[in-house]
Amino acid sequence: MSLEPERQTLNPPILAPSLLAGDHGALAESAAAVSRLGLKWLHLDMMDGHFVPNLSFGPETLAALRRHGSTLFFDTHLMLSEPHLFVDAFAKAGASRITIHIEPAFDHAAAFRAIRAHGCRAGIALNPGTPAAAIEPFLGEVDLVLVMTVQPGFGGQSFREDMLPKIAQVDRWRSERGLDLRIEVDGGIEHDTAALCRSRGADTFVAGTSFFAAKDKAAFAAGFAAL
Secondary structure: OOOOOOOOOOOOOEEEEEHHHOOOOOHHHHHHHHHHOOOOEEEEEEEEOOOOOOEOOOHHHHHHHHHOOOOOEEEEEEEOOOHHHHHHHHHHHOOOEEEEEOOOOOOHHHHHHHHHHOOOEEEEEEOOOOOHHHOHHHHHHOOEEEEEOOOOOOOOOOOOHHHHHHHHHHHHHHHHHOOOOEEEEEOOOOHHHHHHHHHHOOOEEEEOHHHHOOOOHHHHHHHHHOO
C-alpha cells in the first residue's frame, strides 16, 4: 500500500480505542488503561443483533463506566435498527457523542435534533456498501462522519482500501463548504492503514484489536499522535 502525497487536514489526529476489543470481564479497567495513556476518547460500539449480526453493550454499560469514574469522551456508535428510540437512554447514561447510521429508515434529522437537545454531539455513519452521497444532505447537522472501513459487526477484520475514495470525498465536501466536522474511520485501523486514511482527510481513528493487543500501548498511541 502506498501513500498519496502528504496533505493537510483541518483537525489534529485523535485516537479512540474501541472498548469492544477490551476485556469484557473488566471493562472499567480497560477504560482506565486508555485514560492512563493520556488519551481522551473511548469508542463504544452498540450492536443489537439486527442491524449487525452481533450483540455488545447497552446504556447501562456507559452508566457503569461513569459510576467507576471515567471522564473520557464517550464516542458512542449506535449500530442499531432503530437508533432514534435509544437516543435518550444513551444520552442520559453518559454518551458524549451519539453517532447513528444512515442505512436504517427513520427520521434522521429529528434524531440529530434529539441528540443535540441532550447536549451531546452528533455523528453520522455509513457502511462500506453505502455511497458517500447518502449522507451528503446531513453534513450540516453533524460534527463527525464515520466511514466504516470494514463491514460492521465484528472486531478484527481487515481494512478495506477501497474505502479511501469515500473518505476523500467527505474531506472534499468539508473543505468546499467550510464544515466544522471530523472524519472518523473504524475497521482494521493500525499505524499503516491510519496513515492511508490520514492522507485522504481522516483525523479520528478507532482502533480496537490493534490497540488492546499492542504490547506497548504508549508507543502505539504515540504513533497516532504523529500522523
